[in-house]
Amino acid sequence: MSTVAAPDRGRPRTRNRKGAGLGLVAWLAGIVFFLPIAWMALTSFHSEEDAATNPPSFAAALTLDGYREFFGAGGGASPWPSLINSTVASVASMILVLLLALPAAYALSIRPVKRWTDVLFFFLSTKMLPVVAGLLPLYLFAKNAGMLDNIWLLVLLYTSMNLPIAVWMMHSFLSEIPVAVIEAAQIDGARLPTVLARIIAPMAMPGIAATALICFIFSWNELLFARVLTGVVAETAPVFLTGFITSQGLFLAKVCAASLVISLPVLAAGFAAQDKLVQGLSLGAVK
């Protein structure tokens, strides 16, 4: 996606004024959509009293109290265990996804098996079945296997959740590598693991990075599995967030600080993967 680098097309002069007007409308739309986030950021730096006023206090004094509260200064539960759990679940499942998806994509694009399109569409079809329908058996299995409230169970489930996306994305990235390069390496006697690690991985690196970031985002965001299958020990950040609001009283600044901190990794990953975001979200169907 090369929005910014689109070629400069000479338009007749008469269009210029209208163009500037529409540019202004676009800016306005961008600001309207961003407003809730900007307001969330501002509120997170306000005191609880200033956060809960009507009309809103735009120019109230700034403070870090909301963040201190969120990180447990006020005697509440510390968010660190849940943040660490989310990191483990997202990063470990991301690595597992890449380890499984890269060879699979190789067997679907560079040296394709017979009926490779069918296999590709099988992967896609699993993504279309609703998560909620498999939830109960997974819960019962986890209970019997003693894996409830275990972060590694989430790692496995997040791997299955993201594997189809990764296979599709990698398939479309690997298809862009010229076969001649790979064949040359194989003639020189390189075996598959070497070819994957030395030739394909470096050439597909931007695609692999984007795939990794998108898998990370989906795992980090996930709530339903985490809510049902974890309790105290393996609680992830989104679950922590839902349990955060039980207390009555003023909590707006704290909620804003918490939401912002927990969204920060996703915002960072999303902006980093911006150019490949569409391709990942559309499972490689749109480039």
Added chain:
Amino acid sequence: MTATTTAPVAAPDIRPGGHRRSDRLRGWATRAPLLPALIFMIAVTQLPFVATLVISFFDWNSLYPDAREFAGFANYGEVLGDSDLRRSVWTTILLTVAVVLASLVLGLLLALLLDRRFHGRGIVRTLLIAPFLVVPVAAALLWKHVLYNPEYGLFNGLLHYVGGPQPDWISDTPLLAVEAALVWQWTPFMMLILLAGLQSRDQEQIEAARVDGASDWQIFRHLTLPHLRRYLELGALLGSIYIVQNFDAVFTITSGGLGTANLPYTVYQTFYQAHENGLASAAGVLVVIGSIIIATFALRVVSSLFREEASRA
């Protein structure tokens, strides 16, 4: 793409004598890299569905595990006869259709705006993507407490300035409140897909039409829109798949109250709070059937786009 990548396999084996065993060996060598991922997927995603299907035929409350017995289609009868569950089917449809349509239309308008050159286009694009990159639970909390709150939420705060009314957004229009929050998150998604569609248009064709005196509207109506059709379908179907399954927003904003319980929330509640395993599974199977109907169309659209990409490369 297909032509080049299938070449190694399609290459005829010119060696005489037809080495059957080495052929088979080579077949497995080709398949080997695929197998771990394939086996993993079947084990983790297909087996639970089979289990769900089996459990759906049992009368099984996990609080009374000894009273488990085969019930045939009784659970399905109960699910389809239960007015709450029927209502949640209807809610799911309403929620999905409303959110998908609204975010598609908004996404199209934004994509058209962003397809033009103007100062700071990169910044505007970043601002517009941001809502999609807020953790869904955090976004739902933001809308519920910081924007919708009737006493000190931002909406009523802003209305206060212009002397407007002070509605209780979530109580007055619960479903609309959930939908608005979801539209805010999903519009950027639609915009990105449609923008990619706009940028894959044939620019020469458009220039030619313009030289021939076609108006902007005529170009949009007769060139852009037909070209975008596939992308609109893709956005609608992918959006539907994600939004049909939505749990975070319903769970957080209304906790399924006030007639906003959709199927995923109802299934969650049936087994997590009411412990009715058989009923939850039957509802789950029905969700799957609904999804398969959507998915069949989705797969068709994806595969037609996929072939198009393949033939273009």
